[in-house]
Amino acid sequence: MxxxxxxxxxxxxxxxxxxxxxxxxxxxxxxxxxxxxxxxxxxxxxxxSHMGEIDITGDGANELAQKLTTNDIRRLTDGRVQYTLLCNENGGIVDDILIYRHVDNDYTLVVNAANIEKDFEWIKHHNDTGAEVSDVSDExxxxxxxxxxxxxxxxxxxxxxxxxxxxxxxxxxxxxxxxxxxxxxxxxxxxxxxxxxxxxxxxxxxxxxxxxxxxxxxxxxxxxxxxxxxxxxAGLRLYGMDMDENTTPYEAGLGRFVKLDTDDFIGKEVLLAQKETGELKKKLVGFQMLDRVVARPGYTVYQNDEVIGIVTSGAPSPSLNCNIGFASITPNSGNNIEIDIRGKQYPAKIVKVPFI
Amino acid sequence: MIPENLRYNESHEWVRQEEDIATIGITDYAQSEIQDIVFVELPDVGTQITQETEFGVIESVKAAFDLYAPVSGEVIEVNESLLDAPEQVNESPYDDGWFLKIKMTDTNELDELLDADGYQAHIEAEHA
Structure with missing residues (x-):
């Protein structure tokens, strides 16, 4: 380790x-x-310090940064930070990141610890603009x-x-x-x-x-x-739990970080189609348990005895004194669900996020 | 630190014997490892529990932990106050934070458990 x-x-x-x-x-x-x-x-x-940092600099950096990310890089000015997503060709999320713009053609991407090598390889693989890409995580x-x-x-x-x-x-x-x-x-x-x-x-x-x-x-x-x-x-998603490469930004409830009027980026076609049809395979929702039992990641979500999804994050909320979580479920399922905890179904309701 | 008058199993439950009645809880070491207990799921009065098998669950902020019966018997009393105040297990593991009283089927099972010195050695071995 x-x-x-x-x-x-x-x-x-x-x-x-x-x-x-x-x-x-x-x-x-x-x-x-x-x-x-x-x-x-x-x-x-x-x-x-486990978080990773990847620099993209030099001629072509602006272009590469936009090609890799779903948010609009033109809205990012010097000394500002943007939350954005790296997506694959299917619109699946490769990572959720922060991108820092120092000056024109000079960016730092802050990436999830478990994804440092994957992201670095992904970025290098798609670098056809001549920008310099370096992993500065260890420094x-x-x-x-x-x-x-x-x-x-x-x-x-x-x-x-x-x-x-x-x-x-x-x-x-x-x-x-x-x-x-x-x-x-x-x-x-x-x-x-x-x-x-x-x-x-x-x-x-x-x-x-x-x-x-x-x-x-x-x-x-x-x-x-x-x-x-x-x-x-705070309703903030965690990569690897609440989203992964088989989850699109819309399915993760992160659609507001996808700007479809930008120059092309990887995954844009699929996301454009998903936005137009509104057809999602699943949808991330926040839930609150009605009992004192705690729903943990991986537990099955039911509605009327039918499996409709899975808990992706779940814990007691120290601020709210109840048990909350995220679940990835069939879209438009209504507000009442049940969660299987040690072989028994307990009721939960879908609530707005952030929870606080 | 570890009460001399109790018996212990390797999964960190303690037993207090009064004739054929056993009171069961978890040790101070266990509660300090689990921390921030928010929920305890216990069997109903009348349930038969069996030595070395699961009889309940503790939920902390971080995770769920199974509870294992140190001895076999019938549950005759449950510490209902833990429903509203599970933090008693953290604050007072050997007194207010007890879980169950059971009527033991075989008090000889107690001989298979660790005494305070044995339990101390067990904790040290787990930590090594």
Whole structure:
């Protein structure tokens, strides 16, 4: 298993570890519920260095970036970030990513940990524009601070007023605690927050600086356990669970990130047809259990004793005090479903996402 | 740390014996590993449970865990307060967080269980 440059720091904080996408990552430091609440009420500090970074630069980068992604690259200006999808020729999702535009013909793609090699090969394979493509994942550490106090925390470590000016999905390069970093107002928790990209050699120093401030603000270091419940409550999909290469953006409920009036991109024809006919094989929906039982990924979804789908994500919601999840089911199934839990069907209702 | 007056099985349930009545719960070590318990599914009064077979489920935020009977017998009482307050298992695993009282079919089954020292050694072996 791969380890991030902050592995020893996590050990010194008594983290419990888990395998995720080939990485040995902190699952929790104290308790998933405590860490979850810290992010909702104060702040949480995350090591997300398992995420991958792929640069696309030089002549042809604009063209290649559009060819690979479903969102409209023309709407992305310098210093901004866009959530977008890599799709295959069938419209299936290869990965969901963030794309950062530094300047014209200069992009960084932030990809899921389990997909780094797949995406890198995919991008190189489809590179016919002459752009330079490089995997800089091993040279990049990603530390996130998320929660209502996170902007105050950022303000206390940056010299400029920039911290308060930074808008959602903007980023800039600056000094933080003496290190040159890229600061991005992005996250995966449904809270205000920022993410910092930097070189591995500075990782421990920056983590320690942020850790002290986060603690003073009643925050906690947060592992992947709470990251999962936070993103679920916020209605954010997880690649490999809620979508995969056999799921189109429309089937994943991500249609708003597909812009069909752009130049051609891989998968566009299929997605155009799916949009026109409105015929989906399945549809991702949010559900809430009516009982106290917890629906977990892989459980079967029924309606009137007929199988209509499968649970893709499911957990107790620490904020709502009920059990929630995503299920991929037959479209237009109505609002009442049953989920098979240990051989017995329990009722659930389809609800709007985000859950909070 | 590990109560001397209880017996344990390798799947981290404890038993407190009072004549032929056994009270069953999970150990402090088990609750600290499972953490954040949100739901406990237990059998009804009158159910027969059998040593080393599943009798219930614990749900934490992260996952579901099966419970295994340390001894066989008939369920005579269930800790109903866990329905509304499953966190008692985390807070008080040996007292308020108990699961079941059963009338044992064979108290000799207790001899097959670990004592406190044996259980301590078992935890250390699992961790090694």
């Amino acid at each position: 791969k380890r991030t440059p902050l592995y020893e720091v996590h050990r010194s904080l008594y983290a419990k570890f888990t395998e995720f996408g080939g990485w040995e990552m902190p699952l929790q430091y104290s308790s998933i519920v405590k860490e979850h609440r810290a992010v909702r009420d104060a702040a949480g500090l995350f090591d997300l 990049t550490v990603l530390i996130a601070v998320q929660g209502p106090r996170s902007m105050d925390i950022l303000f206390s470590v940056t010299p400029a007023d920039l911290a308060y000016d930074i808008k959602p999905f903007q980023f800039y390069v600056d000094q933080v605690a003496g290190h040159t970093v890229a600061i991005s107002r992005t996250g995966y928790t449904g809270e205000v927050g920022f993410e910092i990209y930097l070189k591995p050699k500075n990782a421990e120093d920056l983590w320690d600086t942020l850790y002290e401030i986060v603690k003073e603000e009643d925050g906690l270091p947060v592992g992947l356990g709470a990251r999962d419940t936070l993103r679920l409550e």
